[in-house]
Amino acid sequence: MTSDAQALRTVTATANGARTEAEERWRKTEAGRLDPDLNVASEVASRSGRITVNFHPDRIASSGLTVAAGLLAAGRYVSQWRTGISSGGRTAIAGGDRERFEEGLFGTAYIGADPEHVEFPIYGAWDLLGDPHGGSPRFGSCFAVLNDRVRHRSTMCVGDSHVGPADVGTFDAPWAVLAGLAEQADAGIVLNEPGTGTDLLRLLHEPALAPTPRRDLDHYVEVQVHGGVDLATDVDAIVVDPSFRGTDVAESLSELGRTFDVEIAWHDGSEIHVEDVPGGFRGPTMPEVARRVARPDGIVDARAIGVAAQAIPMTEMQPGGDPPESEAQQLKYLWHTLLAHGHDAVGGPDAADPRELGGA
Numbered sequence: 160m161t162s163d164a165q166a167l168r169t170v171t172a173t174a175n176g177a178r179t180e181a182e183e184r185w186r187k188t189e190a191g192r193l194d195p196d197l198n199v200a201s202e203v204a205s206r207s208g209r210i211t212v213n214f215h216p217d218r219i220a221s222s223g224l225t226v227a228a229g230l231l232a233a234g235r236y237v238s239q240w241r242t243g244i245s246s247g248g249r250t251a252i253a254g255g256d257r258e259r260f261e262e263g264l265f266g267t268a269y270i271g272a273d274p275e276h277v278e279f280p281i282y283g284a285w286d287l288l289g290d291p292h293g294g295s296p297r298f299g300s301c302f303a304v305l306n307d308r309v310r311h312r313s314t315m316c317v318g319d320s321h322v323g324p325a326d327v328g329t330f331d332a333p334w335a336v337l338a339g340l341a342e343q344a345d346a347g348i349v350l351n352e353p354g355t356g357t358d359l360l361r362l363l364h365e366p367a368l369a370p371t372p373r374r375d376l377d378h379y380v381e382v383q384v385h386g387g388v389d390l391a392t393d394v395d396a397i398v399v400d401p402s403f404r405g406t407d408v409a410e411s412l413s414e415l416g417r418t419f420d421v422e423i424a425w426h427d428g429s430e431i432h433v434e435d436v437p438g439g440f441r442g443p444t445m446p447e448v449a450r451r452v453a454r455p456d457g458i459v460d461a462r463a464i465g466v467a468a469q470a471i472p473m474t475e476m477q478p479g480g481d482p483p484e485s486e487a488q489q490l491k492y493l494w495h496t497l498l499a500h501g502h503d504a505v506g507g508p509d510a511a512d513p514r515e516l517g518g519a
Contacts, residue, residue, distance in 0.1 A: 161277075161386075162268045162269050162272050162277050162278075162279075162385075163268070163278065163312060163385035163386040165265070165266070165267075165268035166264075166265035166266075166268035166269065166280070166314065166383075166385050167312060167314065167329065167385055169264075169265050169266040169268060170264065170265065170314040170327055170328065170329055171329055171331070171332055173327055173328075174327060174328040174329060174332035174333075174334060174335060175332060177326075177334065177335045178332070178334045178335075180335075181197065181326075181334035181335040181337070181338040182197050182334065182338075184338040184341070184342065185197045185200070185334070185337060185338045185341055188338070188341035188342060188344065188345050188356055189341070189344065189345055189355060189356025189357065190337075190341040190344060190356035190357075190359050190360055191341060191356075192356075193356060193357065193360060194360055197334055197337065197338075200337055200360070200363065201332075201333050201334060201337060203363045203364055204330070204333050204336075204337055204363050205310065205330045205331065205333065206307070207287060207362070207363045207364075207366050208285050208286050208287040208289075208362075208366050209285075209286050209289070209294075209304055209305070209366075210283050210284070210285060210286070210294075210304075210305040210307075210309060210310070210313065210382050210384070211283050211284055211286045211293040211294040211295070211302045211303065211304055211305070212236065212281060212282070212283035212284075212293075212302060212303045212305065212384075212388070213246070213283070213284070213292075213293045213294070213295050213296050213297075213298040213299035213300075213301070213302040214226055214236075214246065214298065214299035214301060214302065214303070215246055215299045215300055215301070215461070215465060215468075215494075216230075216299075216300075216301050216399070216403065216408045216411075216412065217403070217406075217408050217462065217465035217466075217468070217469065218244050218246075218465065218468055218469070219244070219468075219469050219473070220242040220243060220244050221241075221242060221243035221244070221473065222242070225407070225408060225411065226242070226244075227407075227408045227411035227412050227415070228407070228411045229242070230390065230411070230415055231411045231412075231414055231415045231418065234389065234390050234391060234418075234419065235387055235388060235389055235390060236281055236303065236387075236388040236390070236394070237278070237281075237387075238251065238274070238278070238279040238280065238281055238282075239251045239257070240257075240274035240279045241274045241275070241279075243473060243476065244473075246297070246298040246299050246491070246494075247282075247298060247321070248321070248479075248480035248481075249476045249477070249480050249481055249487075250476060250477070250478060250479065250480045251274075251279075251476060252476045252477075252478065254478050255476065255477075255478040255479075255480075256321065256478060256479060256480060257321075258270065260320050260321045260323065261279075261280065261320075263320075263323055264314070264316070264320055264327065264383070265280075265314075278385070278386055278387035280314075280383040280384060280385055281383070281384040281387070281388050282298070282320075282381060282382070282383055282384075283295065283303075283305065283381075283382045283383075283384060284379040284380060284381060284382055285315055285379075285380040285381075285382050286379075287349075287350065287362045287363070287366060287380070288349075288350060288352065288362065288369055288373065289366060289367055289368035289369045290369055290372055290373050291368065291369060291370075291371070291372050291398075291426045291427065292372040292373075292374075292426055292429075292498075293398065294379050294380075295379045295381070296372070296374075296375075296376075296498055297376040297377070297494075297495060297498065300400035300402070300428075300429070300461035300494075301397060301398060301399045301400055301403075302397070302398050303388075303394050303396070303397050303398075304394070304395045304396040304397075304398065305384065305388065305393055305394060305395065306392070306393050306394065306395050308392070308393065309384050309388070309393050310330040311330070311331070312384065312385045312386045313329065313330060313382050313383060313384045313385065314327065314328070314329050314382070314383045314385065315327065315328060315329065315330070315333070315336055315380055315381060315382045315383070316328075316336070316380070316381050317335075317336055317339040317340065317380055317381075318377075318378075318379075318380075318381065319377075319379075319381055320381055320383070324381075325339070326338065326339035336380060340359055340380070341356055341359060344356045344358065344359045349362065350375075350378045350379060350380070351373075351375050351377070351378035352373065352375075372426075372427070372429075372503075374429075374498055374499050374500075374501070375499075376495055376498065376499055390415065390418075390419040390421060391419045391420065394419070394421050395421070395422060396421060396422035396423070396424055397412060397415070397416070397421055397422070397423055397424070398424045398425065398426050399412060399423060399424070399425050399426070400425075400426065400428045400429070400460075400461045400462070401425055401426070401427070401428040401504050402428055402460040402461045402462035402463070402504065403461070403462055406462065427503040427504060428460065428461065428503060428504030429460060429461065429497050429498055429501040429502070429503070429504065430458050430459070430460050430497075430501055430502060430503070430504045430505065431449075431458070431459050431496070431497050431500055431501035431502070432457050432458055432459075433446065433449045433450050433453045433457045433458075433459060434457070435500065436449040436459070436493075436496060436500070437496065437500060440495075440496050440499065440500065441492035441493070441495050441496050442483075442492060444489060444492075445492060445493060445496050448489050448490070448492075448493050449493060449496075451467070452464055452466070452467040452490070452493070459493065459497055459501075460497070460504065461494070461497070464490055464493055464494055464497070467486075467490055468487070468490050471486045471487055471490075
């Protein structure tokens, strides 16, 4: 059995084992009282929302290429087990944290597998709220929108997989995931947004794109896509931060759009002035780090952080990831600060002709 098939079987077995309990949990919620049959809600959920994969397009991978150039060259989105980089923790080595939490979710499916020959999971989000910055923007300023055909080989969990989530499933077996979301709604929130069980059902039945970004770092339904992500067949669109206009990244994405028939779009981006960077969110070093990387006008945006990140020599991965004081981690924290406390870029996506990227 292939690693991806084994992973899907493992998660499906976990979801099936929790099904009866999930049905009981669902019936006790407002959403369950309004729509008592969890099977009906699950059928709706299997088609709801979109799967997005956030990424920083300008980071330098172990190949020496930027992520954008690497996507163009390979025609595939590959995991940190091959790229050597991550917007989360760089721990994809034997005995590392990523191996540990992947084993917790998928059993031994990927243990000992060779990343050069096996497609390890690609991490994204089930974006029910239609966030203009993607479903999990803490992991990157840009995002890919995946085609629905990947749903049958995707697993998911409420929250991030590195914390050992209790509610896991697939799009064919989402019972515990829906029960977890319904219980959130009973507490007055849906993925950290004000909401009720009625709102959750509306999101499932009538998904729509939100007019403004949530700027939320921690609340999402994580999706793990197994069997790889092929740009030509699995990616419908890539949505780009406007700070990359006129850059090599934009050129790579332009060619990618033409080569693989992928739509290229823009969102409104994020900016923050160095004087507005708080010292109490991601640590007291953030204002100084912001001053070091800011544009000449004092603005920090995704590209400014990326320029600084490109200057950091790549080091070997460690089992527990890069230390908090490392340059790589400090820039990651600055991205979190920019996303959470920043605002839309001045001018927005219409400041220049969106066709300049030449997307499909």
